[in-house]
Amino acid sequence: MKNINITRKISQGMYVLTTNGGGCIVDAVSQVSAGDNPLIAVSVMKKNYTNELLKKNDKFALSVIGKEVNPEIIKTFGFNSMRDINKFENTQVREVDGLKVINDSLGYMVCEIIDSIDNETHTLFIGKLIEADIFKEEKEEMTYAYYQEHKEELLKVTTEKGKTAWVCIVCGYVYYGEELPEDFKCPICGVDRTNFKKKE
Ligand SMILES: Cc1cc2nc3c(=O)[nH]c(=O)nc-3n(C[C@H](O)[C@H](O)[C@H](O)COP(=O)(O)O)c2cc1C
Incomplete structure (x- = not known):
């Protein structure tokens, strides 16, 4: 595809x-x-x-x-x-x-x-x-679409200071760790690792 x-x-x-x-x-x-x-x-x-x-x-x-x-x-x-x-x-x-x-x-x-x-x-x-x-x-x-555009302010996604976090751009789930595992899938919405944004 x-x-x-x-x-x-x-x-x-x-x-x-x-x-x-x-x-x-x-x-x-x-x-x-x-x-x-x-x-x-x-x-x-x-x-x-x-x-x-x-x-x-x-x-x-x-x-x-x-x-x-x-x-x-x-x-x-x-x-x-x-x-x-x-x-x-x-x-x-x-x-x-x-x-x-x-x-x-x-x-x-x-x-x-x-x-x-x-x-x-x-x-x-x-x-x-x-x-x-x-x-x-x-x-x-x-x-x-509105939810996607506004979810950061709606859900107020906050990550713990001093930790590397990966935030799912689809649902806001936060994974802590330097790297996402190769085959990682969001446990909440199921999307793959390409849908995660790094936050340091
Ligand atoms: C914006 C958004 C959209 C969602 N859409 C769906 C959906 O269409 N179908 C679905 O099964 N889960 C969807 N989910 C996930 C469920 O709401 C979520 O997994 C929930 O925790 C399930 O709760 P339960 O185990 O009590 O059923 C969505 C979550 C969010 C935040």
């Missing part, structure tokens, strides 16, 4: 994907049909706890993240696993159809899972929209 980075030009949004028992940040969401109950697909990494949960559940919700979201939501849901922390402990939510949706969002979509497709690393869950609402009509959604 001459340059796979062209895939970054596919426009995507930012969402909190929730299901019974957990949830995580996703950008890999797409509307795949129209009508009163459109189909919405979301791709979830197999290593994520949310993937395990979705396989046991029949519904998911997507809360749409706005540009003015409290960045703690992105940090809590995007850089932690529900295996380790209770992401809902400090997050205000409301219950819709038995699922938690994020109050600090522009609105939500609840989908009934009708199919799923697995590859080696991800599962594509396909859902039929069954409930939706708008909380903040006039506010702008955060796109994945």
Whole structure:
């Protein structure tokens, strides 16, 4: 492939994907049909706890993240696993159809899972929209491109002084060490070592 980075030009949004028992940040969401109950697909990494949960559940919700979201939501849901922390402990939510949706969002979509497709690393869950609402009509959604452009200030990536750090330009994960291992892959978002920027 001459340059796979062209895939970054596919426009995507930012969402909190929730299901019974957990949830995580996703950008890999797409509307795949129209009508009163459109189909919405979301791709979830197999290593994520949310993937395990979705396989046991029949519904998911997507809360749409706005540009003015409290960045703690992105940090809590995007850089932690529900295996380790209770992401809902400090997050205000409301219950819709038995699922938690994020109050600090522009609105939500609840989908009934009708199919799923697995590859080696991800599962594509396909859902039929069954409930939706708008909380903040006039506010702008955060796109994945906006997140990429502003993530340093949003996430305030700080590295420890006196240590050589490598920061993932995709998700902000920090690796400490003089050199990145040859076959290094970001443990959070999976990109390879060419996506890390050195900070001294
Ligand atoms: C900006 C951003 C976008 C992400 N997009 C996805 C995505 O589309 N699919 C996915 O499976 N994980 C995505 N992630 C990673 C998960 O949110 C992350 O691995 C999370 O910690 C998983 O939590 P869990 O183990 O509780 O499911 C994204 C993270 C960030 C910060």
